[in-house]
Amino acid sequence: MKLKKIRKWASHFITFTLFVTLICMVFIVISSKASGGEPEVLGYQLKTVLSGSMEPGVKTGSIIAVKPGGDMTRFEKDDVITFIDEEEKLVTHRVVDVTNSGDHIMYQTKGDNNNTPDVNPVLADNVVAEYTGFTIPYAGYVVNFAQSKQGSALLLILPGVLLLLYAGFTIWRAISQIDEKDGAKEPLDEKLSSTKSNG
Structure with a gap:
């Protein structure tokens, strides 16, 4: 139970970190372009x-x-x-x-x-x-990189891609857990059916 809580907390933390990174990168790129500099x-x-x-x-x-x-x-x-x-x-x-x-x-x-x-x-x-x-x-190296065309594209796309990949991984893991629960239920259902037949 404790391990599940730790995993859940870690999952939320990673999602939050990726989201904040995305927002920060978008802000740096947009504000750099808008001001023509820093x-x-x-x-x-x-x-x-x-x-x-x-x-x-x-x-x-x-x-x-x-x-x-x-x-x-x-x-x-x-x-x-x-x-x-x-x-x-x-x-x-x-x-x-x-x-x-x-x-x-x-x-x-x-x-x-x-x-x-x-x-x-x-x-x-x-x-x-x-x-x-x-x-x-x-951090100035990041801003200078963000002002380049390649940097602007990468800093906007990369956090978003990471967030999507992590979301996909989270969904896949949730589906796997459901399948595992269903797999565990089947032998129990068979056992109950067998008990009823014998009775």
């Missing part, structure tokens, strides 16, 4: 980390959540910001110094894993978001 959730943008400049806190290939908008002159030393550098690339580094230059606020930034600060200070106008501290290690 997904966005509840006002937070999910960015893929492409370098190890912020290790060990943020690993290469991680996904980080950043909060866009607000007053970009509000940041202080030790805040982590996402900004556009001179090459028009998004960079997430820590503020190590804040400078007032006339009407402009400028941030000196540095990657935690870098030996020296970044060469050029960052204008507050070039800051696009603040890093919230939320990170999912290595």
